[in-house]
Amino acid sequence: xxxxxxxxxxxxxxxxxxxxxxxxxxxxxxxxxxxxxxxxxxxxxxxxxxxxxxxxxxxxxxxxxxxxxxxxxxxxxxxxxxxxxxxxxxxxxxxxxxxxxxxxxxxxxxxxxxxxxxxxxxxxxxxxxxxxxxxxxxxxxxxxxxxxxxxxxxxxxxxxxxxxxxxxxxxxxxxxxxxxxxxxxxxxxxxxxxxxxxxxxxxxxxxxxxxxxxxxxxxxxxxxxxxxxxxxxxxxxxxxxxxxxxxxxxxxxxxxxxxxxxxxxxxxxxxxxxxxxxxxxxxxxxxxxxxxxxxxxxxxxxxxxx
Amino acid sequence: xxxxxxxxxxxxxxxxxxxxxxxxxxxxxxxxxxxxxxxxxxxxxxxxxxxxxxxxxxxxxxxxxxxxxxxxxxxxxxxxxxxxxxxxxxxxxxxxxxxxxxxxxxxxxxxxxxxxxxxxxxxxxxxxxxxxxxxxxxxxxxxxxxxxxxxxxxxxxxxxxxxxxxxxxxxxxxxxxxxxxxxxxxxxxxxxxxxxxxxxxxxxxxxxxxxxxxxxxxxxxxxxxxxxxxxxxxxxxxxxxxxxxxxxxxxxxxxxxxxxxx
Numbered sequence: 263x264x265x266x267x268x269x270x271x272x273x274x275x276x277x278x279x280x281x282x283x284x285x286x287x288x289x290x291x292x293x294x295x296x297x298x299x300x301x302x303x304x305x306x307x308x309x310x311x312x313x314x315x316x317x318x319x320x321x322x323x324x325x326x327x328x329x330x331x332x333x334x335x336x337x338x339x340x341x342x343x344x345x346x347x348x349x350x351x352x353x354x355x356x357x358x359x360x361x362x363x364x365x366x367x368x369x370x371x372x373x374x375x376x377x378x379x380x381x382x383x384x385x386x387x388x389x390x391x392x393x394x395x396x397x398x399x400x401x402x403x404x405x406x407x408x409x410x411x412x413x414x415x416x417x418x419x420x421x422x423x424x425x426x427x428x429x430x431x432x433x434x435x436x437x438x439x440x441x442x443x444x445x446x447x448x449x450x451x452x453x454x455x456x457x458x459x460x461x462x463x464x465x466x467x468x469x470x471x472x473x474x475x476x477x478x479x480x481x482x483x484x485x486x487x488x489x490x491x492x493x494x495x496x497x498x499x500x501x502x503x504x505x506x507x508x509x510x511x512x513x514x515x516x517x518x519x520x521x522x523x524x525x526x527x528x529x530x531x532x533x534x535x536x537x538x539x540x541x542x543x544x545x546x547x548x549x550x551x552x553x554x555x556x557x558x559x560x561x562x563x564x565x566x567x568x
Numbered sequence: 569x570x571x572x573x574x575x576x577x578x579x580x581x582x583x584x585x586x587x588x589x590x591x592x593x594x595x596x597x598x599x600x601x602x603x604x605x606x607x608x609x610x611x612x613x614x615x616x617x618x619x620x621x622x623x624x625x626x627x628x629x630x631x632x633x634x635x636x637x638x639x640x641x642x643x644x645x646x647x648x649x650x651x652x653x654x655x656x657x658x659x660x661x662x663x664x665x666x667x668x669x670x671x672x673x674x675x676x677x678x679x680x681x682x683x684x685x686x687x688x689x690x691x692x693x694x695x696x697x698x699x700x701x702x703x704x705x706x707x708x709x710x711x712x713x714x715x716x717x718x719x720x721x722x723x724x725x726x727x728x729x730x731x732x733x734x735x736x737x738x739x740x741x742x743x744x745x746x747x748x749x750x751x752x753x754x755x756x757x758x759x760x761x762x763x764x765x766x767x768x769x770x771x772x773x774x775x776x777x778x779x780x781x782x783x784x785x786x787x788x789x790x791x792x793x794x795x796x797x798x799x800x801x802x803x804x805x806x807x808x809x810x811x812x813x814x815x816x817x818x819x820x821x822x823x824x825x826x827x828x829x830x
Contacts, residue, residue: 289799
């Protein structure tokens, strides 16, 4: 296995391997300690952090759907100060990189968070969430217009030296236009995609199955949408893309690499199998070796026409 | 106690009440970090093979430990996920994560213990009752359901020193009314320990009785869960005073005054 070079670079962010766990699906890492080898991951992307604590949405917050799930957690988190004090000590000791996902309800919030996270020891990179479908203010409102998205990215870029990813929403007409506007601000990479807006109703009672009525769809049900988004952006732009959306097993990861992703995030698959990301990593490594490649990068953007 | 991700083999599958199955599973690894405690639960789902549907596992309280490597679960067949789990035959295997959550604080065996169960809430309380019996206590289980055909057997308890009183909403067995009404008929016992599991309205009614009698009450809450480990924040409950707690790992057992206010 040692013959395979798994390291990847996403702009200035260097990872020992391309497999991360997606924001919101792995808590702050410690939840899975003891159960899986968290150290072996390329990176842990934290649950989204805001300046002040956020309570989140009323129950029910999750519902299973065909080959996937809807969630409307509402970005519940303890706020930046508690995060740094209580969650960073564990993350700091990990061999895996720590990427802190964060969101605000104003452009100023985003800038302030970036400025303060810039000074936090052990934070290897930041991921800007402008794509959460589950909160009224912030989130998706910043991610659905190229100009606004670029403004948030530029403000954040100006406040931190740390490598920066921006996580984009699929709930837009032209994801390439938004990706291009954000890429021009000099961020290190783009994470594609966040959840798709969706809802489910109990046919008998007529009740919406989420407390928030509308939520975000994740899981293998959205994988084709995510692969298409990665492909379109990777074809059009020269910026590293992190693929995310419905990766459950290693062939799914290879699909994303071929479409143009240079690294991957495993998301809700972890809920059904805590070791999902690590199994993807092992499977990917074996595949690369068997296919006669020496580096992960050799698979990137290798989609062939029929 | 450290949870493990493992496979469990179905040893026995039996219909024990209307739309309710008892699954006995062999899962040696579940016991690797010690004996699971009453009130703890497991996440259960089909083996993760080629199918991603159903996508998530389901939480089930441990109903009994039936051997050094065996446990029993009660499964109400209420939807697609439980229907799929319920069609698996003895000899087939399931994916199992556990033991999860915090169990009941086991009271001193000398204290009177009243365990109040509504519907499938009987699952963790039967385990608690057996555990208390094994320590020499004589727990009394008050167990209510909608109708007699929804009651799962609790026969084993008397032989171990415990007792069972039944209630049904329609009067088809035992006390005619809610189990909280049955509790109100019980004589006052200062210093008794109360535990309850069932629908939220029932827990509130039991908490009112506990409050008026000044008794300590522990309640086990139910919530929809995706991960069972505290990561997804899908099972959060908001407590009086504004704090939020994860049912999966801050609970599922809480002090009633934490949930309903003092």
